[in-house]
Amino acid sequence: MKWSNGRRDALVLSSSGGYRRVVFDCDVVVVGAGASGLRAADDLRRGGARVVVLEARDRVGGRTWSREQDGARFDVGGQWLGPTQRRARALAAELGLALFPTHTAGAKLVETDRVSRFRAPIPLLSVGNSVALASALVRARLARRRVDPAAPQATPDAAALDARSLADWMDGFMRDPDARGLLTAATRVVFGADPAEISLLYFLFYLSAAGGLLPLIDVKGGAQQDRFVGGAQGLSLGLAARLGDALRLGAPVERLVQDADGVTVHVGGQVAVSVRTRRVVLALPPPLTARIACEPAWPAARASLVDAMPMGATTKCLAFYDRAFWREAGLSGEAVSTRGPIAVTFDNTSADGKVPCLVAFIVGGPARELRRRAPDERRSEVLAALARLFGPVAAQPTAYIEQDWHDEPWSGGCPVAVFAPGRFAAAADTLRAPVGRIHFAGTETATEWAGYIEGALAAGERVAREVLRVS
Numbered sequence: 001m002k003w004s005n006g007r008r009d010a011l012v013l014s015s016s017g018g019y020r021r022v023v024f025d026c027d028v029v030v031v032g033a034g035a036s037g038l039r040a041a042d043d044l045r046r047g048g049a050r051v052v053v054l055e056a057r058d059r060v061g062g063r064t065w066s067r068e069q070d071g072a073r074f075d076v077g078g079q080w081l082g083p084t085q086r087r088a089r090a091l092a093a094e095l096g097l098a099l100f101p102t103h104t105a106g107a108k109l110v111e112t113d114r115v116s117r118f119r120a121p122i123p124l125l126s127v128g129n130s131v132a133l134a135s136a137l138v139r140a141r142l143a144r145r146r147v148d149p150a151a152p153q154a155t156p157d158a159a160a161l162d163a164r165s166l167a168d169w170m171d172g173f174m175r176d177p178d179a180r181g182l183l184t185a186a187t188r189v190v191f192g193a194d195p196a197e198i199s200l201l202y203f204l205f206y207l208s209a210a211g212g213l214l215p216l217i218d219v220k221g222g223a224q225q226d227r228f229v230g231g232a233q234g235l236s237l238g239l240a241a242r243l244g245d246a247l248r249l250g251a252p253v254e255r256l257v258q259d260a261d262g263v264t265v266h267v268g269g270q271v272a273v274s275v276r277t278r279r280v281v282l283a284l285p286p287p288l289t290a291r292i293a294c295e296p297a298w299p300a301a302r303a304s305l306v307d308a309m310p311m312g313a314t315t316k317c318l319a320f321y322d323r324a325f326w327r328e329a330g331l332s333g334e335a336v337s338t339r340g341p342i343a344v345t346f347d348n349t350s351a352d353g354k355v356p357c358l359v360a361f362i363v364g365g366p367a368r369e370l371r372r373r374a375p376d377e378r379r380s381e382v383l384a385a386l387a388r389l390f391g392p393v394a395a396q397p398t399a400y401i402e403q404d405w406h407d408e409p410w411s412g413g414c415p416v417a418v419f420a421p422g423r424f425a426a427a428a429d430t431l432r433a434p435v436g437r438i439h440f441a442g443t444e445t446a447t448e449w450a451g452y453i454e455g456a457l458a459a460g461e462r463v464a465r466e467v468l469r470v471s
């Protein structure tokens with residue numbers, strides 16, 4: 001592979017009024033400065049490619065975003081790392097980003113028609129509840145083992161599994177309403193979607209990519225095990241710092257025009273610019289890629305990702321307090337509720353313990369429902385739910401942050417795009433298949449820990465190898 005062959009590829013910036021022309025050498029334009037795009041850009045650069053990264057927002061990190069509160073940094077997007085997420089852990093170590101364990105000491109809470117304490121990995125409320133949840137775990141393990149995350153469409157009964165929703169699957173054996181409510185809450189948190197909205201094949205693919213259902217929902221040993229002392233956005237900030245001028249913020253890509261020699265990338269925003277490059281990497285959630293106009297037009301399967309794979313709905317709420325009063329009461333801060341609107345909570349106190357915090361997730365249908373209310377009303381509902389779980393003092397935070405990812409046009413929702421029933425088997429191939437000179441990254445294209453920071457990094461590595469191979 002030879003990148004610097006003496007030919008200068010032109011990157012032309014031209015403002016809509018009064019033309020400017022600037023010429024750069026550019027081999028690959030990476031669209032999206034989330035963890036995936038930045039990992040790809042860093043690997044491409046190290047592979048000898050001249051890279052430009054275009055990011056629509058005025059910050060890097062995409063679905064990770066760490067904000068300051070009382071002198072500590074808190075994540076309003078992705079925040080936890082699990083023990084098997086080796087790429088993210090290695091990158092954190094390389095960048096000197098410290099991790100610390102999520103606080104777990106104490107009893108957990110479960111709210112159905114009442115609030116009770118539990119300490120087992122999952123709440124065992126009654127014999128019927130325990131049997132149903134244990135059965136779900138066993139059935140999910142047996143079913144997901146047949147799904148190769150690199151080729152889920154090759155599962156022997158892929159079409160039949162895809163045609164069913166996760167809710168249909170639960171109907172088959174899960175009569176106990178509490179068990180059903182708990183599995184619904186867990187899947188809403190993982191996907192930001194309701195069981196009826198998730199293809200069963202996609203659910204099994206997701207489990208397979210993560211190594212099972214428990215690794216997805218557990219704290220110790222699972223995806224919620226560790227946090228970043230300075231926030232998860234640090235991964236993207238660290239990678240971005242290596243790019244210097246090659247990173248352009250406030251540069252939303254609107255149109256891609258492919259020809260025999262390369263791609264012209266049209267950027268909107270305050271200064272309309274166009275960039276000429278040999279290859280493009282789109283490191284965005286799949287439904288957002290299809291919103292970028294393309295000439296020749298996107299293949300039908302690619303265009304269909306807009307409605308086949310809608311973004312999940314997640315509102316993340318952070319309530320700050322003077323004291324970690326739940327710890328004093330022997331509680332871990334972890335809770336699950338089938339009553340809503342909160343599905344789960346965790347202790348989210350800063351690493352040094354100085355800024356006590358509870359984090360609560362409103363997800364799936366309840367997130368879409370609560371979005372229709374006024375901010376004050378939403379806040380009251382969330383605080384009332386926290387008070388039911390942790391006592392009246394929980395209703396009096398010193399500060400409160402709410403982040404609804406639906407309001408972020410460059411994400412469109414969170415934590416992940418989710419295949420609707422009947423739409424995954426036919427489109428699974430499409431996710432990673434290049435369209436001419438356009439290649440695809442982003443966590444949704446990963447075969448390991450899809451939907452997570454780890455998946456974003458894995459997809460960035462894979463796309464960099466792919467582009468370096470063909471160029």
Ligand SMILES: Cc1cc2nc3c(=O)[nH]c(=O)nc-3n(C[C@H](O)[C@H](O)[C@H](O)COP(=O)(O)OP(=O)(O)OC[C@H]3O[C@@H](n4cnc5c(N)ncnc54)[C@H](O)[C@@H]3O)c2cc1C
Pocket residue numbers: 031032033034035036037054055056057060061062063064076077078079080081251252253254283284285288292314316405410411413414415416441442443444451452453454456
């Ligand atoms: C509330 C929440 C909680 C989560 N919790 C966790 C967790 O605890 N652990 C975990 O591992 N993961 C978690 N996730 C998921 C994790 O954050 C994502 O999987 C990961 O950050 C995705 O990275 P990405 O690079 O694939 O995509 P993104 O981060 O979405 O990056 C895409 C980038 O493309 C930009 N972009 C979009 N359109 C355009 C355009 N047209 N032109 C230019 N730029 C564009 C966007 O602005 C964005 O910066 C969570 C996410 C959310 C929102």
